[in-house]
Amino acid sequence: MTVLADRRRARPRPPAAPRRRSATRTRALLREGLLFWALILPNLAAIVVFGYYPTLYNLVLSLTDWDFVQPAPVLVGLDNYVELLRPGSVLADALRNTTVFVLVTVLGTMVGGLAIGALLAQRLRLSGVVRTLAFAPHMLPGAAVGVLWLFLFDPSYGLSRWLFEMVGADSPRWTTTSDFSLWAITIAYAWQRLGFVAIIYYAAILDLPRDLYEAAALDGARGWSLFRHLTIPLLSPITFFLTVTGVIAAAQTFDIIATLTNGGPGTSSTTLPWLVYEQAFVSFDIGTSAASATVMFVLLLVVTLVQTRVAHRQVHYS
16 A cells, blocks of 8 residues: 555656646637637628618518607508508509519629620720720719719710601600600619729639630630530639629619619619608608618618528539
8 A cells, every 4th residue: 555655656747838838728729719809890880870770670660650850750560561551552652663673683784794805805806995984874973964964865965866867766755654664764874883894804714714614615616615514614703793782772762763763763773772762751751761761771682692692503613
């Protein structure tokens, strides 16, 4: 027993270095955690204050009746939504106009932008000047684009009159007739966004792996077949990005509508953003306006989720 006790006393203690390393690692992790929260908290606070809080407050307002004059909103439940969703309401016209506007502008700019981007990638003469000219409209404010197209569409002295006179026809009154007002804002917005889409596609095409094209060329792929079966699938992540951002941006367009048509004549060019503005700041019906904004938010959320689901099957990142 004495010998065993002596051996236990003689057994060396474990070195303190592992404990010191563990404490040092803990302090390093703590510093990294504090640094992470110090960097993320201002951004998180900004998102909560300017993003989530207004959305939730708008949802609350959509359940009330308020005209900016009453001291406080009066709770009315779902009455605003019932009024909006009844047959023949202005929301139906706004939804139809928004759908047409979004589909035409997004599809038109995607197809046109891909074609222009592919041409710019050929490194032709003066391609740098063409890139600048193509991207320039995207840098203009929407109000400036609206004023420019207001002159172009003028049936008395605008470019529209000159073009129609070349084929022996009279220029339509683009912004003052219900048959053309929606197409007027659609053309103006598509012109503004087309250059942005073209430059994004151009940069993406230049970044595609050349070895795949060389292998396809050895197999005899040429021209349209090469573009359809290789370039377009490789560009699917860019197409997905442009589609999602394009739908969201087009569905929220306001400034071009305000400059060109004011949502008229009647409701012929009234989209959801313009409807929200008109109900709030023209009719002073804050509750109905908040309900329209909530409907627009839900629709955009659903469309984005559907696009994301489709992207999982159609988009290839490798």
